[in-house]
Amino acid sequence: MTSGGPPRAASGTRAETAMRFWVTLEGRDTEVELHVDQGRLWLEFEGRRLEADFHRLPDGEVYSLLVGGRSHEVRVSAGDGALEVTIEGARFPVEVRHPLEKVLLSVKRAADPSAGETVTAPMPGLIVALRVQPGDRVEAGQAVAVVEAMKMQNELSARYGGVVSEVLVAERASVAAGEVLLRIRPVAS
Amino acid sequence: MPRLARVLIANRGEIAVRIIRSLRALDLTSIAIFSEPDRAALHVLLADEAYPIGPGPSRESYLHLERVIETALWVKADAIHPGYGFFAENPTFARACAEAGLTFIGPRAETIAGLGDKLAARAAAARVGVPVIPGSESAVESLDAARAVARRIGFPLMLKAVAGGGGKGMRVAADDAALATAWPLASGEARAAFGDDRLYVERAIARPRHVEAQILADAHGRVAFLGERECSVQRRHQKLLEETPSPALDASTRAALGESACRVAREVGYLNAGTVEFIVDEDGRFYFLEVNTRLQVEHPVTEMVTGVDLVAEQIAIASGAPLSFGDSPPAPRGAAMEARIIAEDPLRDFMPSAGRIERVRFPQGPGVRNDAGVYRGYEVPVFYDSLLSKLVAWGADREQARHRLLGALREFVLEGVHQNIAFHRWLLTHPEFIAGRLSTRFIEEHFTAAALDAGPEATEVALLAAALHAREERLRVTLPQANGSSVRSAWRWSDRRRQPGRVRR
Numbered sequence: 001m002t003s004g005g006p007p008r009a010a011s012g013t014r015a016e017t018a019m020r021f022w023v024t025l026e027g028r029d030t031e032v033e034l035h036v037d038q039g040r041l042w043l044e045f046e047g048r049r050l051e052a053d054f055h056r057l058p059d060g061e062v063y064s065l066l067v068g069g070r071s072h073e074v075r076v077s078a079g080d081g082a083l084e085v086t087i088e089g090a091r092f093p094v095e096v097r098h099p100l101e102k103v104l105l106s107v108k109r110a111a112d113p114s115a116g117e118t119v120t121a122p123m124p125g126l127i128v129a130l131r132v133q134p135g136d137r138v139e140a141g142q143a144v145a146v147v148e149a150m151k152m153q154n155e156l157s158a159r160y161g162g163v164v165s166e167v168l169v170a171e172r173a174s175v176a177a178g179e180v181l182l183r184i185r186p187v188a189s
Numbered sequence: 190m191p192r193l194a195r196v197l198i199a200n201r202g203e204i205a206v207r208i209i210r211s212l213r214a215l216d217l218t219s220i221a222i223f224s225e226p227d228r229a230a231l232h233v234l235l236a237d238e239a240y241p242i243g244p245g246p247s248r249e250s251y252l253h254l255e256r257v258i259e260t261a262l263w264v265k266a267d268a269i270h271p272g273y274g275f276f277a278e279n280p281t282f283a284r285a286c287a288e289a290g291l292t293f294i295g296p297r298a299e300t301i302a303g304l305g306d307k308l309a310a311r312a313a314a315a316r317v318g319v320p321v322i323p324g325s326e327s328a329v330e331s332l333d334a335a336r337a338v339a340r341r342i343g344f345p346l347m348l349k350a351v352a353g354g355g356g357k358g359m360r361v362a363a364d365d366a367a368l369a370t371a372w373p374l375a376s377g378e379a380r381a382a383f384g385d386d387r388l389y390v391e392r393a394i395a396r397p398r399h400v401e402a403q404i405l406a407d408a409h410g411r412v413a414f415l416g417e418r419e420c421s422v423q424r425r426h427q428k429l430l431e432e433t434p435s436p437a438l439d440a441s442t443r444a445a446l447g448e449s450a451c452r453v454a455r456e457v458g459y460l461n462a463g464t465v466e467f468i469v470d471e472d473g474r475f476y477f478l479e480v481n482t483r484l485q486v487e488h489p490v491t492e493m494v495t496g497v498d499l500v501a502e503q504i505a506i507a508s509g510a511p512l513s514f515g516d517s518p519p520a521p522r523g524a525a526m527e528a529r530i531i532a533e534d535p536l537r538d539f540m541p542s543a544g545r546i547e548r549v550r551f552p553q554g555p556g557v558r559n560d561a562g563v564y565r566g567y568e569v570p571v572f573y574d575s576l577l578s579k580l581v582a583w584g585a586d587r588e589q590a591r592h593r594l595l596g597a598l599r600e601f602v603l604e605g606v607h608q609n610i611a612f613h614r615w616l617l618t619h620p621e622f623i624a625g626r627l628s629t630r631f632i633e634e635h636f637t638a639a640a641l642d643a644g645p646e647a648t649e650v651a652l653l654a655a656a657l658h659a660r661e662e663r664l665r666v667t668l669p670q671a672n673g674s675s676v677r678s679a680w681r682w683s684d685r686r687r688q689p690g691r692v693r694r
Contacts, residue, residue: 021656028648032656043653054657059548063661065654072650075548075604076658083658085651089603089610090643094655 022099025092031099031123043067099123103154116165116185119156121147121175128153130171130182136164138184145181162186193268193292193508195220197261198232200272201251203562203576204486205232208270211500220266222257224250226570231562240264245572251275254282258289268292268507270500274574277483278305294507296461296482303457304480308351308389310457314477317452322468322476324391332372338390339368345393348372350379350386356426357382361393394476396628398469399423400435401481402450403491405499405518406459407506413518414447415495418487421627422616424539429609429632430616431487432526433494436587436625437469446475453480461506462488462499471628486529486579489560493525493583523583524590528598528617530561530578532569534607536638541575544568547605552597556583556590559597569606577608587625591617615640 018035033044043050053066057073065072075086085092103122129146132138140161147154165185169175196212197220198205205221209232212219221236226245233239240260243250250256252275261269269291276282283298295301304310308327315321323342328351329335339346339362348371350358358379360371372388380386403415419435420428438446450465457480464485466478488499496519502512512518533539549565561578563569569577580597584590595617601610616622619635628634643651 019660021659023652023656025648025652025655028652030652032653034656034660043656045653052653052657054654054661056661062548063654063658065650065657067650067653070646072654073602074650074654076654083655085654085658086604087643087647087650087654088599089601089608090641090647092643092648092651094651096655096659 020099022097022102024095024097029102031102100154103156116162116183117159118183119144119158119181121177121179121181122154122156123147123177125154125175127169127171127173127175127181130167130169132164132167132182134164134167137187138162138164144184147175147181156181158184160184160186193294193504194218195264195266196268196270196294196504197222197257197264197266198236198270198272199251199257199261199276200270200274201227201230201232201562202574203560203578204272204274204484206235206562207489207560208272208500209235211498211504214498215501215504217504220261220264222251222260224572226568226572229567231564231567238264245570247275247572254285257282258285258291261286261291262289266291268294268504270294270503271483273483273486278481280305292507294461294503296459296463300457300459301482304482306351307349307353307479310453310479311477313456314449314453317456319449319453319477320475322391322394322478325389328387328389332369335368335372335388335390336365339365342390342392344368345395347391347393348375348388349391350375350383351389352379352383352385352387358386358388359426394468394470396471396630397421398435398437398628399428399466399478400437400446400469400475401464401466401485402447403485403488403499404450404454404459404463404465405497405502405506405512406454406461406463407512408460408509409511411512411516412451412454412459413512413514414451415491415497415499415518416521417443417446418485418490419627420487421629422622422631423629424632428487428529429531430526430528430613431490432524432587432590433490434521434524434587435469436627437473439473442473442475449475449477453477462503486576487527489558489579489581490525490527491521493556493558493581494521494523495519496522523585524587525581525583526587526590526594527579527581528594528613529576529609530580530601530603530613531609532575532577532606533609535609535612535641537607539609542569542607543571543575544606546603548602549604550600550602551578552580552600554593554597554600556593557581557597558583563603577603577606580613591623611641612636 018033020033022031030045035042041052043052050068055064061077062075065074077084082093082095085094125147128148132144138158138161141157143155143157145156162184166183169181195218198208209219219236221232221239222242223233224245242256243253269286271277278301280298280302283293283301286293311321325338345363348360358375360375362368362371376386376388398421400417400419402417406412416433417435418431418433420431422430453465462484464481467475468478469475532542534542546563546565546567551559558581563577582590582594584593598610598614
């Protein structure tokens with residue numbers, strides 16, 4: 001079920017902006033956007049849009065989750081740095097983070113001072129601006145590209161600095177998550 | 190005929206609770222004993238009376254013979270029910286009860302002692318024409334003697350401890366070289382486990398099934414067969430799922446097996462409830478294995494199909510009364526299966542898991558019985574057996590019982606400790622299990638940890654639930670410090686609702 005759903009009495013609509021989370025679980029990660037539309041809660045993730053209802057049970061940490069009509073009973077408790085979700089006895093450690101962190105993490109992963117660094121697209125998006133070209137000297141923390149994704153412009157910066165050895169994309173190009181945008185070669189100090 | 194009005198239960202956990210229930214139904218007084226960590230255990234809460242027995246370690250409490258007997262005398266108990274484990278098959282304890290003037294609810298001390306000697310039990314079976322696995326008639330004195338037996342019965346063979354049980358001192362040898370290697374290991378294990386390093390030799394059955402006969406024998410010479418149980422699904426000799434009837438037996442084999450069990454019981458003058466264990470080979474032939482002189486963990490499956498309360502029968506027998514059904518035991522009706530819900534982690538090689546039961550919802554429904562020893566908030570102690578509950582389902586046939594058990598397992602919520610509910614769901618949906626093709630090697634042949642991997646739907650639900658919870662809790666992630674050395678640690682949960690000094694709206 002991707003839209004519509006059974007008719008439901010609209011509850012008091014409270015104004016709420018969409019919330020977006022980056023959720024990761026044992027290698028699988030996705031971004032989930034939650035928003036309320038005319039009293040209905042919608043989940044958008046991985047190109048799908050599902051109506052959900054999340055109801056806290058008197059048991060405290062336990063919820064009844066209806067998603068796309070399927071009924072699940074889940075327990076969510078705070079673990080060490082992550083949430084622990086229990087479904088039918090199986091425990092899942094899920095990290096819930098701000099989507100921006102994905103950007104930062106990807107920059108960090110791409111960075112390796114000895115071998116030079118690679119700046120990659122943290123998410124699928126559009127190259128809005130390239131601030132450097134091959135041969136340019138860049139300092140650590142200097143912005144090198146701007147990627148627009150999730151309706152936000154994200155500035156990507158060099159982690160360690162060096163000399164831009166290669167620029168692999170052009171402005172206005174669409175890039176996939178993880179796609180290498182440019183490489184920076186370290187310079188001997 | 191002694192009137193047993195006050196019964197002390199020298200046990201704990203689900204079996205103590207189970208026995209209390211029968212005592213209640215008989216209008217008898219139930220007396221619990223408990224170790225220090227068991228102060229809040231369910232059997233203490235449910236019993237009419239409860240008395241402390243010592244510190245956590247079993248040796249200092251439930252297995253402290255003098256203390257248990259003294260307590261029973263002091264509280265003026267008439268009888269002691271040992272449950273299973275602890276003192277259940279200990280002839281010294283049974284004798285001590287008799288000497289103290291207490292009725293031991295179980296077989297006579299000399300029967301327990303006699304059947305505890307596996308070779309003597311085997312000899313008794315052979316005397317009355319019950320098939321035994323070909324092997325040595327007595328303990329083999331040396332490796333050379335074992336080799337001589339091997340020449341007669343052939344390889345593969347099994348070395349077993351005369352005093353054995355629980356798989357200790359048990360080794361399979363495929364050939365002569367393996368026998369030479371296994372000999373010192375098996376005798377060493379037997380000495381360590383039983384203080385008796387005597388071994389005997391048996392032919393190894395390739396893919397054996399474990400099928401056992403429930404018997405009841407009263408003091409008036411009646412011996413009744415109440416059907417069999419198949420307990421082939423085991424891991425390291427620990428039974429995990431039991432069922433009745435056995436899918437391996439046809440009607441005539443079942444009758445022959447039951448008749449054999451009764452012959453053995455009569456031969457040794459058996460009294461009270463007992464279980465005669467058999468091995469069934471791939472051709473459907475059965476061989477006597479041993480007699481367990483106690484109520485079995487898996488006795489509820491028999492109760493489900495016969496309607497007989499085995500604990501009540503045990504008490505009746507111990508008080509000198511005849512079997513409730515006289516000379517005609519009820520014919521088993523339908524099928525029953527029991528899943529042992531154990532505190533263990535199937536993903537970590539089934540390591541036992543202790544801890545607090547954070548959440549519980551027991552299954553219900555037609556034909557469902559749950560013998561549990563835990564409740565919400567209960568702390569599973571580290572000292573004892575990791576059995577939390579026995580979930581049993583009855584059905585008109587095996588398929589209905591299986592479906593009901595599967596449904597009940599889906600309903601079962603038990604959180605806080607690792608447990609094997611998902612394992613049982615895997616087992617009950619395995620094609621070989623559904624087909625009834627079982628053997629004691631079922632798990633090693635079919636199970637891998639990957640079998641318990643969560644499906645894509647559960648993973649997705651977990652991801653969504655975490656995001657929804659974050660929204661529900663108004664959890665926010667703050668931006669990290671610039672140039673934070675670790676991006677991950679720089680991120681922080683902030684929970685508006687829990688922050689002190691913040692006004693909640």
